[in-house]
Amino acid sequence: MIQLLQNLGKSTRSSFTKLGRATFFLLQTLSGILSVLLRPRLLLNQLYSVGVLSFLIITVSGLFVGMVLGLQGYYTLSDFGAEATLGVMVSASLVRELGPVVSALLFAGRAGSALTAEIGLMKATEQLSGMEMMAVDPVRRIISPRFLAGCLSMPLLAAIFSAVGIVGGQLIGSGLLGVDEGAYWSQMQASIDFQDDILNGVFKSFVFGWVTSWIALFEGYDAIPTSEGVSRATTRTVVNSAFSILGLDFILTALMFGDN
Amino acid sequence: MQHTSTQDTLVGLFVAAGIAGLFFLSFQVSNLSSFTQQDTYTLTARFENSGGLKVKSPVSAAGVKIGQVSGISFDPKTYQSVVVMKIDSQYNTLPDDTTASVFTAGLLGEQYVSLEPGGSDAFLKDNGSIDITQPAIILEKAIGQFLFKSASEEKK
Known part of the structure; x- marks a missing residue:
């Protein structure tokens, strides 16, 4: 019984310690961002590996999500004779929720896990300590460029996801099922607001990019430097990112869209 | 050198695609085009x-x-x-x-x-x-x- 209490206390304490380390790590990363701006080449390389390499999976998933929304939305809406509002349904659900959330989940799986594995391996093969020996700050050199690249590419990826999805919904809706194309676009334009919907979606995806990159980089940096430790850290990245994205999405939605 | 220049092009294309997506969302999907900031x-x-x-x-x-x-x-x-x-x-x-x-x-x-x-x-x-x-x-x-x-x- 005492043992149980002790273990409980130990695990609680260690999880708080981890949160503290993560916060300290985030502050370190943020303070390194200024030096990244002085060396844009590092950022460009990371934009390539974080953003460009995630482009394909985001585009293809966006297209299919939009097509499924078009198909399912049509069957539901046609019961009420409201097929003309298909565009509103597809675009509102993509721009507000699915775009930021699904692309962030894919981003965590595609780019987040790669970041964790990369940094975990760097730690396991003692490249990070090697850098410290050469008086190169690994946080500034390795972590901050990746963090900034994640924060910048996530809104772009989410915008691509939503845009491709809306076109996909239109392909299915008016190409296959015969919804009027003019109604699809005009109803959409009438009800989607630039500030309330589009900008809030962009803000959401920025927050998700921030959180996902933070978790991925920290898990890699904090990984136990063995092959098993790195594999566990990668798993934790995907699981924790998914939890935080979905949890934060609820909070952000309640805050942003609460008044209407 | 060749490698970095293709990489640069791809990053450029990616950023352009992202911004094009945002423009598409702003002007084609939302009411920004009909919303004129007139007096x-x-x-x-x-x-x-x-x-x-x-x-x-x-x-x-x-x-x-x-x-x-x-x-x-x-x-x-x-x-x-x-x-x-x-x-x-x-x-x-x-x-x-x-x-x-x-x-x-x-x-x-x-x-x-x-x-x-x-x-x-x-x-x-x-x-x-x-x-x-x-x-x-x-x-x-x-x-x-x-x-x-x-x-x-x-x-x-």
């Missing part, structure tokens, strides 16, 4: 009942949208609904005996303010108020009155 002037109308009117509901004259509702509040002294509207300043020739009514687009559509110009020669100015108004028709009330009326007719 507007403000009119106020007091309704007995503004029904389901909301902020950003359209204000139209002869079926054409000329502005939107920018605020709705309840006046605790007169027990009326005070609706503030922003009208595009190019339409500044509304007579001061214009009638404002709250209508519904279609049977279940959204509600909007319809302005019907009168015959006066004087025009409404900025911060002017519309005195002749017609409240929103509440469907439940109308049905209730109709039922009541037909019931009392049957008794006779």
Whole structure:
């Protein structure tokens, strides 16, 4: 019984310690961002590996999500004779929720896990300590460029996801099922607001990019430097990112869209 | 060297695609293209009942949208609904005996303010108020009155 209490206390304490380390790590990363701006080449390389390499999976998933929304939305809406509002349904659900959330989940799986594995391996093969020996700050050199690249590419990826999805919904809706194309676009334009919907979606995806990159980089940096430790850290990245994205999405939605 | 230049191109393409996506969302999907940041002037109308009117509901004259509702509040002294509207300043020739009514687009559509110009020669100015108004028709009330009326007719 005492043992149980002790273990409980130990695990609680260690999880708080981890949160503290993560916060300290985030502050370190943020303070390194200024030096990244002085060396844009590092950022460009990371934009390539974080953003460009995630482009394909985001585009293809966006297209299919939009097509499924078009198909399912049509069957539901046609019961009420409201097929003309298909565009509103597809675009509102993509721009507000699915775009930021699904692309962030894919981003965590595609780019987040790669970041964790990369940094975990760097730690396991003692490249990070090697850098410290050469008086190169690994946080500034390795972590901050990746963090900034994640924060910048996530809104772009989410915008691509939503845009491709809306076109996909239109392909299915008016190409296959015969919804009027003019109604699809005009109803959409009438009800989607630039500030309330589009900008809030962009803000959401920025927050998700921030959180996902933070978790991925920290898990890699904090990984136990063995092959098993790195594999566990990668798993934790995907699981924790998914939890935080979905949890934060609820909070952000309640805050942003609460008044209407 | 070759490698980095292809990488640069791909990053450039990626950023361009992202920005194109944002532009697409802004101009094709949202109402930004129809939302012109033109000069507007403000009119106020007091309704007995503004029904389901909301902020950003359209204000139209002869079926054409000329502005939107920018605020709705309840006046605790007169027990009326005070609706503030922003009208595009190019339409500044509304007579001061214009009638404002709250209508519904279609049977279940959204509600909007319809302005019907009168015959006066004087025009409404900025911060002017519309005195002749017609409240929103509440469907439940109308049905209730109709039922009541037909019931009392049957008794006779």
